[in-house]
Amino acid sequence: MVMTRLRTARLAIDGGAPVRDPHTPWPTWPQPADGAVEELTAVLHSGRWAISSPRRGELAERRFAAMFAEYTGTRHCVPTDHGSSALVIALESLGLPHGEHVIVPALTWTATATAVFRAGLVPVLADVDPWTGCLHPDTLDPDVDARALIAVHWACVMADVPALSAAVAPRGVTVVEDAAQAHGARWQGRPAGSLGRLGCFSMQHSKVLTSGEGGAVVTDDDTLAPVLEELRADSRRYGPHRRERVLELVETASMMGSNFCLGEFAAALLCAQLGLLDRQHAVRNRNYERLSGLLAGIPGVRLLRRPPAQDRLSMYEVPIVFDPLPPTADNTWVAHALSAELGTRVYTPRTPLPRSPLLRPWTKPAIAPLSERFTEVHRGRTYPGAEYLAGHAVLLHHSAFLGEGQDMEDIANAVAKVAAGPRPCGARTHRTANTDGTDREAFVAPEAETDGHD
Known part of the structure; x- marks a missing residue:
């Protein structure tokens, strides 16, 4: 019932009340261990x-x-x-x-x-x-x-x-x-x-x-x-x-x-x-499973699929993938909207390496021969899987999962509210093209399989 009501509420990014009380703190990072x-x-x-x-x-x-x-x-x-x-x-x-x-x-x-x-x-x-x-x-x-x-x-x-x-x-x-x-x-x-x-x-x-x-x-x-x-x-x-x-x-x-x-x-x-790490893993993983169950009730939203053979999680970042994105929005807008609802930083994945401004080997003359080979071997290649996640996911840092179950309720409620898309009063959206000129929506996600792992 709460999620249903939130899906029609005014977004915090547009001046509405946020899902989470701004005075409720999130866990800090890093956390020094005893000793x-x-x-x-x-x-x-x-x-x-x-x-x-x-x-x-x-x-x-x-x-x-x-x-x-x-x-x-x-x-x-x-x-x-x-x-x-x-x-x-x-x-x-x-x-x-x-x-x-x-x-x-x-x-x-x-x-x-x-x-x-x-x-x-x-x-x-x-x-x-x-x-x-x-x-x-x-x-x-x-x-x-x-x-x-x-x-x-x-x-x-x-x-x-x-x-x-x-x-x-x-x-x-x-x-x-x-x-x-x-x-x-x-x-x-x-x-x-x-x-x-x-x-x-x-x-x-x-x-x-x-x-x-x-x-x-x-x-x-x-x-x-x-x-x-x-x-x-x-x-x-x-x-x-x-x-x-x-x-x-x-x-x-x-x-x-x-x-x-x-x-x-x-x-x-x-x-x-x-000595503290495994105790923190236990808290994070318990909260992750709770969030996974809560998000299962929101159409078009998923966590990454965990392979059955992976029998223990270590959470650095938690991607929430929107299949599809909210109407007229991109995932940069989704990240900003969720940040406003939750009072913590939600962000997009890093730019895929083929078009990352941080991977420009030609700016270093000393490795020019390696740079030339790098440029030649990547000519004409495309990366639809990487581009899809870069354009459809938003990320939460693992520290957000070191708190209580109510934190997961807040995240799920914020996702449900934002997933409905920008309201008529909020039009701060834009689209981003892939390097080959196609829209990120051109990649169609595979149909979901019910193997019990997100």
């Missing part, structure tokens, strides 16, 4: 603020590496200063020749593609499944001659890494997981990051596990682990000795590296935050 202050204080007085310091007790970086390897079910974890750095050293560790192709999804943050350039390789963009937002074997071009594939777990859904691996293995393609948005997600019981040959994580400010900035590579490959250490620490890795007042890094120098080391303060913070 975070003690961890940081210990580093402050330890005399060791970086791994490139003489040994005086155990490094927080080594402690976090062991904790995160156990959390992801892998044998090795090499922390880095950023998630982007994790991708760079993961690709460099494969030893691919200069200019080889790496398959990257068209709908992801630009660092997934720019890391490929930084490793001396060429990203080849592939379309995503409009139901999941992830690469799928059916979206891959078999004619693309690639040596690696980066499978991004997008928003709150995992890519089917086993299926992707089976599809590309006959061609000698290595699968690297970009799990920057999937800490703690599981696929048939296996943690995100443990499914490909290498798994890369980001601990940037907005991620579910954060130290402000940070990253990590995990792997079960005993031959790659020491190479990864060298690549992130200027050709040095941890030596066997544990003597006090002696530098723990040894110049093994089997491969030239760079300085991508995680600082001790960030590592200590991650040790504390990791």
